[in-house]
Amino acid sequence: MFSKILIANRGEIAVRVIRTCKKLGIQTVAVYSEADADSLHVKWADEAYLIGKPRVSESYLNIEKIIEVAKETKAEAIHPGYGLLSENPMFARRCEEEGIVFIGPTADIIASMGSKIESRKTMVEAGVPIVPGISFPLQDVEEAVKTAETIGYPIMLKASAGGGGIGMQIVKNEEELRKSFEGNQKRAASFFGDGAMYLEKYIENPRHIEIQLLADHHGNYVYLWERECSIQRRHQKVIEEAPSPFLDEETRRKMGETAVQAAKHIGYTNAGTIEFLVDEQKNFYFLEMNTRLQVEHPVTEEITGLDLVEEQLRIAAGERLRYTQKDIQRSGHAIEVRIYAEDPKTFFPSPGTITVFQLPEGEHVRNETAVTNGMAVTPFYDPMIAKLITKGENRQEAISRMLQALDHYQIEGIKTNIPMLKEVLSHPEFQAGHTTTHFVNTHLYKSLEK
Numbered sequence: 169m170f171s172k173i174l175i176a177n178r179g180e181i182a183v184r185v186i187r188t189c190k191k192l193g194i195q196t197v198a199v200y201s202e203a204d205a206d207s208l209h210v211k212w213a214d215e216a217y218l219i220g221k222p223r224v225s226e227s228y229l230n231i232e233k234i235i236e237v238a239k240e241t242k243a244e245a246i247h248p249g250y251g252l253l254s255e256n257p258m259f260a261r262r263c264e265e266e267g268i269v270f271i272g273p274t275a276d277i278i279a280s281m282g283s284k285i286e287s288r289k290t291m292v293e294a295g296v297p298i299v300p301g302i303s304f305p306l307q308d309v310e311e312a313v314k315t316a317e318t319i320g321y322p323i324m325l326k327a328s329a330g331g332g333g334i335g336m337q338i339v340k341n342e343e344e345l346r347k348s349f350e351g352n353q354k355r356a357a358s359f360f361g362d363g364a365m366y367l368e369k370y371i372e373n374p375r376h377i378e379i380q381l382l383a384d385h386h387g388n389y390v391y392l393w394e395r396e397c398s399i400q401r402r403h404q405k406v407i408e409e410a411p412s413p414f415l416d417e418e419t420r421r422k423m424g425e426t427a428v429q430a431a432k433h434i435g436y437t438n439a440g441t442i443e444f445l446v447d448e449q450k451n452f453y454f455l456e457m458n459t460r461l462q463v464e465h466p467v468t469e470e471i472t473g474l475d476l477v478e479e480q481l482r483i484a485a486g487e488r489l490r491y492t493q494k495d496i497q498r499s500g501h502a503i504e505v506r507i508y509a510e511d512p513k514t515f516f517p518s519p520g521t522i523t524v525f526q527l528p529e530g531e532h533v534r535n536e537t538a539v540t541n542g543m544a545v546t547p548f549y550d551p552m553i554a555k556l557i558t559k560g561e562n563r564q565e566a567i568s569r570m571l572q573a574l575d576h577y578q579i580e581g582i583k584t585n586i587p588m589l590k591e592v593l594s595h596p597e598f599q600a601g602h603t604t605t606h607f608v609n610t611h612l613y614k615s616l617e618k
């Protein structure tokens with residue numbers, strides 16, 4: 169096992185990774201920007217190094233600076249967290265070149281799964297169902313129109329380098345396609361530096377259900393069941409839960425086995441997540457593969473009893489998985505809400521100084537946060553300031569514990585999305601498990617901007 173690792177991240181995930189390192193007796197090195205000098209991950213790390221100005225481009229995204237600190241501190245490995253450099257193949261490549269263990273898959277796998285077209289091709293070869301559509305980049309709008317005829321409208325126009333719904337558009341007919349193709353291509357090119365576009369059949373009323381995977385360097389693969397992440401607003405996940413209220417045992421098992429089949433085909437290592445779109449008939453289609461630990465990993469930890477960061481560290485250190493698929497438990501129900509520093513009416517970020525911060529405590533309540541009383545929430549970083557997770561014997565109990573916990577969540581000095589979270593969780597359609605990706609727009613439209 170490593171004796172010292174560097175955490176190339178900030179906020180709640182950096183604090184969370186450090187917590188597991190302490191549990192395993194691993195020394196930790198934090199990196200921070202000028203805006204994070206008093207932050208929790210700096211306080212909790214054994215060593216901390218200032219790497220630049222508040223803007224991420226001048227600090228947390230500075231690959232060479234982070235590599236330099238890792239070399240100077242003799243950190244054997246780097247945990248990238250999520251976001252930031254966690255899925256940047258160049259960062260993983262630079263770690264490989266410097267003999268620093270990147271806690272995640274190889275740079276090649278990160279690169280290939282980062283291209284939606286490439287990953288679709290790979291999944292077809294692996295025999296994994298993909299959303300009906302094409303797996304090559306469209307040359308121009310004429311080819312898009314011809315291709316759309318073969319798929320049949322409505323279709324989904326997507327950017328290959330895209331994610332989070334950027335460069336994506338539902339297109340109902342040829343006229344709309346002619347009007348929107350170039351705009352999306354240009355947006356993708358400027359946002360991702362890659363304007364490659366492709367088409368898929370539009371799946372009406374889908375759910376976003378993802379499978380957590382672990383794979384070691386000895387050819388062992390397990391799936392850790394699913395997470396339902398359909399409650400999203402503008403492609404930002406807001407509530408996640410495990411297990412999904414929609415799946416039956418047979419579909420759950422088939423999705424898990426399909427995800428393992430995909431991971432085996434590409435020779436995946438470490439933690440990864442395969443996102444599926446699931447239609448109303450419970451057909452599931454590969455959407456994309458995330459090669460990092462995800463924000464919502466705690467709900468999987470709560471129902472399996474595993475510490476996913478510990479599993480990542482053990483795998484990266486060359487250990488064999490200590491269990492096989494039959495050993496993976498699934499008990500109870502867990503729900504996570506993401507708490508954003510944003511105005512509940514406009515959803516604009518709401519930075520400021522936190523004057524009151526009182527977390528709900530309890531046996532079935534888990535808090536993941538990096539903010540404390542008196543801390544300034546700055547506009548430089550993602551407005552998610554905390555995650556709240558509750559566990560119950562069943563979904564209803566997890567929901568009622570979450571509502572109770574939210575009632576006891578005290579944050580003053582900034583606005584948060586807690587009112588919206590309460591509205592979703594107490595909505596009869598949510599409580600009935602009718603959680604498709606249209607939930608927010610359909611049921612909360614009255615109080616939310618579209």
Ligand code: MV4
Nearest residue numbers: 299324332333368369370371376398400403605
């Ligand atoms: C889709 C889709 C329907 N049909 N693809 C892809 C990125 C992800 N954040 C949203 N994506 C979707 N891709 C096809 N062919 C619907 C969505 C979608 C969605 C999917 C899951 C969860 C929330 C969503 C919200 C809007 C659209």
